[in-house]
Amino acid sequence: MFNKVLIANRGEIAVRIIRACRELGMLTVAVYSEADREALHVRLADEAYLLGPPPSRDSYLRADKIIAIAKKSQAGAIHPGYGFLAERADFAQAIIDEGLAFIGPKPSAIAAMGDKEVARNRVAASGVPVVPGTEGEGALRDEELLAVAPRIGFPLLIKATAGGGGKGMREVNSLEEMPGLLQAARREAEASFGDGNVYLEKLVEGARHIEVQVLADAHGNVIHLGERECSLQRRHQKLLEESPSPFVGDDEALRQEIGAVAVRAAQAVDYVNAGTIEFLVDKDKNYYFLEMNTRVQVEHPVTEMVTGLDIVKEQIRIARGRPLRHTQDRITMTGWAIECRINAEDPYNGFLPSTGRITQMILPTGPGVRVDTGVYPGFEISPYYDSLISKLVVGGETRGEAILRMRRALEEYKVIGIRTNIPFHQRMMESTRFLGGQYDTRFVEERFSMEASEEGREDLSQIAAILATLVAHQRAQRAAHIIQRNERDTSNWKWVGRWERMHR
Amino acid sequence: MKYLATLGNREYLIEVIDEAHIVVDGVPFEVDFEAVSEETVYSLLVNHRSYEALVYPGEEGWQVLLHGSQYLVQVEDERERRLRESLGGGPPENVDYHLKAPMPGLIVAVPVKEGQEVSKGDVLIILESMKMQNELKSPRPGRVARLRVRPGDSVEQRETLLSVV
Numbered sequence: 001m002f003n004k005v006l007i008a009n010r011g012e013i014a015v016r017i018i019r020a021c022r023e024l025g026m027l028t029v030a031v032y033s034e035a036d037r038e039a040l041h042v043r044l045a046d047e048a049y050l051l052g053p054p055p056s057r058d059s060y061l062r063a064d065k066i067i068a069i070a071k072k073s074q075a076g077a078i079h080p081g082y083g084f085l086a087e088r089a090d091f092a093q094a095i096i097d098e099g100l101a102f103i104g105p106k107p108s109a110i111a112a113m114g115d116k117e118v119a120r121n122r123v124a125a126s127g128v129p130v131v132p133g134t135e136g137e138g139a140l141r142d143e144e145l146l147a148v149a150p151r152i153g154f155p156l157l158i159k160a161t162a163g164g165g166g167k168g169m170r171e172v173n174s175l176e177e178m179p180g181l182l183q184a185a186r187r188e189a190e191a192s193f194g195d196g197n198v199y200l201e202k203l204v205e206g207a208r209h210i211e212v213q214v215l216a217d218a219h220g221n222v223i224h225l226g227e228r229e230c231s232l233q234r235r236h237q238k239l240l241e242e243s244p245s246p247f248v249g250d251d252e253a254l255r256q257e258i259g260a261v262a263v264r265a266a267q268a269v270d271y272v273n274a275g276t277i278e279f280l281v282d283k284d285k286n287y288y289f290l291e292m293n294t295r296v297q298v299e300h301p302v303t304e305m306v307t308g309l310d311i312v313k314e315q316i317r318i319a320r321g322r323p324l325r326h327t328q329d330r331i332t333m334t335g336w337a338i339e340c341r342i343n344a345e346d347p348y349n350g351f352l353p354s355t356g357r358i359t360q361m362i363l364p365t366g367p368g369v370r371v372d373t374g375v376y377p378g379f380e381i382s383p384y385y386d387s388l389i390s391k392l393v394v395g396g397e398t399r400g401e402a403i404l405r406m407r408r409a410l411e412e413y414k415v416i417g418i419r420t421n422i423p424f425h426q427r428m429m430e431s432t433r434f435l436g437g438q439y440d441t442r443f444v445e446e447r448f449s450m451e452a453s454e455e456g457r458e459d460l461s462q463i464a465a466i467l468a469t470l471v472a473h474q475r476a477q478r479a480a481h482i483i484q485r486n487e488r489d490t491s492n493w494k495w496v497g498r499w500e501r502m503h504r
Numbered sequence: 505m506k507y508l509a510t511l512g513n514r515e516y517l518i519e520v521i522d523e524a525h526i527v528v529d530g531v532p533f534e535v536d537f538e539a540v541s542e543e544t545v546y547s548l549l550v551n552h553r554s555y556e557a558l559v560y561p562g563e564e565g566w567q568v569l570l571h572g573s574q575y576l577v578q579v580e581d582e583r584e585r586r587l588r589e590s591l592g593g594g595p596p597e598n599v600d601y602h603l604k605a606p607m608p609g610l611i612v613a614v615p616v617k618e619g620q621e622v623s624k625g626d627v628l629i630i631l632e633s634m635k636m637q638n639e640l641k642s643p644r645p646g647r648v649a650r651l652r653v654r655p656g657d658s659v660e661q662r663e664t665l666l667s668v669v
Contacts, residue, residue: 167635187630188637191612344634348567348574352606353634355661360545383608387634411571414558416544426572450574463555464575465509465516466528467548468566470537471559472579473505473520 001320002076002101004029007041008066009081011374012390013296014041017079020312029073031066033059035382040374047073054384060084063091067098077101077319083386086295087114103319105294109269113292116161117199119269123289126268128261131280131288133201142182145200149175152202158182160189161197166236168192171203204280204288206440209233210245211278211293212262213303215314216271217324224259225307226333228299230278232428234351234444239421240428241299242338243306246399246437247281258287265289274300274315298341298391301370305337305395336402337395340410342373343387346419347450353387356380359417364409368395368402381418389420399437403429424450508585510565510578601643601668605659609633618651622668629653629665642668 004027007017014030018041021028030045035054042048049069051059063085070078078095080086086104089111095102104110113119117137120130134140134148139161149156149172158181160168168189170181182198190196213225229245230238248255262277269292276297278290300311309326318324345351361377373390375381381389394409396402407429410422427450428434433443509516519527526533536549540556548555558569565578580588612630616622622642629640646668653665 184639187613191632191637192635349606352638353636355608355633362545383633385634387636414545416558423569423572423574430572458571460555460570460573461511461514461575462516462528463548463550464557464568464570465511465514465577466518466526466533466535466550467546467555467557467559467568467570468575468577468579469507469509469516469518469520470526470535470548471546471566472507472581474537474539476505476581 003027004073004075004077005103005316006031006066006070006073006075006078007045007081008060008078008085009083010036010039010041010060010385012372012388013081013298013374014039015044015374016372017081017312018044020310020316023310024313024316026316027075029069029075031060031069033384035380035384038379040376040379049073054382056084056384063088063094067094067100070095070100071098075100077103077316079103079315080295082293082295082298087293089114101319103273103315105269105271105273105275109271110294112269113275113294114162116159116291119292120289122268123265123292126264128265128268128289129287131201131204131290134199137199139197140199142179145182145198146175146178149178149200152200155203155205157201157203158185158198159201160185160193160195161199162193162195163189166233168198169236204282206283206442207231208245208247208281209238209278209290209441210248210258210281210287211276211297212259213297213300213311214262214266214271214275214277215311215318215324216266216273216275217318218272218321219323221324221327222263222266222271223324223326223328223331224262225303225309225311225331227255227258228297228302230299231439231441232434232444233441238299238341239343239444240338240340240425241302242336242399242402243302244333244336249437251285254285261287261289265292273318274311298388299339301372301391301393302337302339305370305393306333306335307331308334335395335397336399337393338402338406339391339393340406340425341388341421342390342392342413342415342425343421344381344389344418345387345421347421347424349419351421353383354381354419355383356418358389358415360414361416362412362414364392364412366409366412368405369409370394389415389418392425403435506582508580510580511575600649601646603628603640603642603665603667605631605661605663605665606638606640607631607633608661609638609659611653611655611657611659611665612637613655614651614653616648616651616666618648620648622646622648628668631659640665644668 005021006029007014018028028045030041030048031051032042033054085091089107092102093107124130155173158170168185170185172178172181185198186196208231211228216222227245228241228243230241232240265277276293279287280290281287344354346354357380363371370393375389394405396405410426433439506519517529526535534551538547540547546559560567565576568575609631612632615627623645626642627639628642631638649667649669651666
């Protein structure tokens with residue numbers, strides 16, 4: 001039985017896992033790249049080991065080095081977090097081969113769910129509905145994909161076989177534009193995953209992205225922790241999640257039905273540990289299996305907030321061979337939780353990534369607020385890793401209270417030195433469609449703008465003008481002051497001459 | 505000291521009398537203005553109403569982030585205003601477009617060649633930063649000139665990558 005855990009990750013999730021280990025009384029080992037020597041996870045862990053240069057392939061993707069460090073530091077288990085090596089079956093297998101514990105599912109389950117075509121076939125065989133696409137047809141060449149596309153129908157999606165997180169994904173509206181998009185998708189997939197294979201999938205229009213958290217122990221018990229609504233996305237990257245889903249709402253029958261289907265999908269691959277089944281749900285409440293994420297999710301805190309469970313601690317308990325402490329009938333969702341992903345991106349400039357040093361940061365606190373972050377004032381945001389710097393999570397008795405609380409928390413949150421998407425979330429919290437829960441996966445890209453929808457907002461132009469003027473005035477005064485200070489009644493040369501004579 | 509603050513098509517004439525008093529378009533205000541955490545975050549009390557904002561200097565003026573909205577404000581003192589008026593109009597139209605890296609990153613691909621004709625919307629450079637591949641497109645038709653980067657190069661923010669002439 002292990003009591004020391006190596007965390008093969010960085011950023012907020014590494015910090016999150018270290019915290020869970022601390023609470024369980026376990027020792028922690030951090031690994032880091034040359035860019036992350038000062039990162040929070042290195043500072044918080046009991047031990048830390050350098051992996052290599054900043055690029056991921058030389059550091060956080062070096063499975064061999066990570067396993068060697070685990071052995072050297074006598075860590076009995078490795079937690080992969082999300083991203084990087086989290087969904088690599090060969091990594092999980094190598095860990096097990098060394099006699100260590102992998103805090104995650106069996107390599108066979110990762111492999112089955114990691115190959116999306118295999119995954120679709122496996123879950124479909126156990127009666128889980130799937131979206132039409134090039135399922136189970138292996139790595140098709142461009143000519144073959146172009147031939148199949150009209151049969152699936154447009155619009156459709158090109159997706160990376162080894163992918164996730166929207167990388168290597170392209171939307172196609174016609175056969176004419178498809179060859180160029182195929183090339184772009186393959187190139188991005190190759191760069192991100194080292195695998196340029198792609199497949200096609202019908203685009204479900206007006207779709208909502210709803211996912212179900214499951215927990216499975218090594219003794220055959222599988223439970224679900226309810227759903228999360230993840231429809232607010234930009235370029236297939238999630239921006240905001242909530243639990244429960246306003247679309248499922250009071251429909252308890254639908255909730256239990258999707259939950260039961262998710263449990264079945266997990267059982268189809270003999271799943272162990274925490275995982276997430278993603279569904280596309282259309283406006284008529286038809287749902288299709290999209291994929292399974294065989295790891296902890298970025299947005300797991302919203303489920304923790306409404307169920308009261310600590311998912312990361314559950315992961316560690318399961319990896320230690322313990323049976324689940326809860327049965328399905330003991331799981332209830334209480335209140336409402338919302339998470340905003342705070343990214344180093346400028347919402348006023350096409351969401352371009354923003355890098356630089358965080359000079360100051362004021363975190364929101366107070367009732368019902370949780371911040372998971374891996375950064376602090378003085379930390380440098382480098383261009384090597386993704387732009388997520390923190391997750392702001394709030395809970396309330398009702399969705400209304402959660403939204404008002406999120407507005408309050410966003411206004412308190414100040415990050416200085418880099419640009420963040422906090423203004424985007426502030427605008428979202430005032431959007432009438434969001435307030436009404438009326439949004440699908442296209443909402444941000446098609447019907448949301450940072451400039452529009454000013455009506456009903458207090459116009460603070462005059463205050464902004466005063467602020468800018470006073471800042472400009474202060475600068476001008478300060479500049480004038482510096483010049484004045486150097487002014488002497490005699491010339492500086494004369495003054496130096498006198499000073500030298502005086503000290504002869 | 506008198507300033508002219510411009511937001512879009514709105515103008516405010518603001519006179520700073522002393523630390524606690526200003527006059528905006530002839531109306532006096534009592535103000536208390538403090539920089540919180542050294543710079544960028546400012547706390548302003550106007551007739552005892554409290555506002556907090558981020559104020560950044562930008563290329564086109566001051567950017568003020570206030571209650572979830574961004575305001576672009578140009579501030580000129582009297583001397584700057586006279587200078588601009590005497591010049592008459594803006595700077596001469598610069599026809600060359602210089603593509604600058606919007607962020608630090610790695611050049612993944614350069615799908616164009618020196619001297620190649622491009623149209624508006626054509627991809628000039630693919631730049632990877634924070635795990636995302638960003639396609640940098642031409643804002644107008646023209647010919648690629650002074651191509652300074654190759655795939656595999658690391659570039660700094662605002663580094664000029666090529667020009668479209």
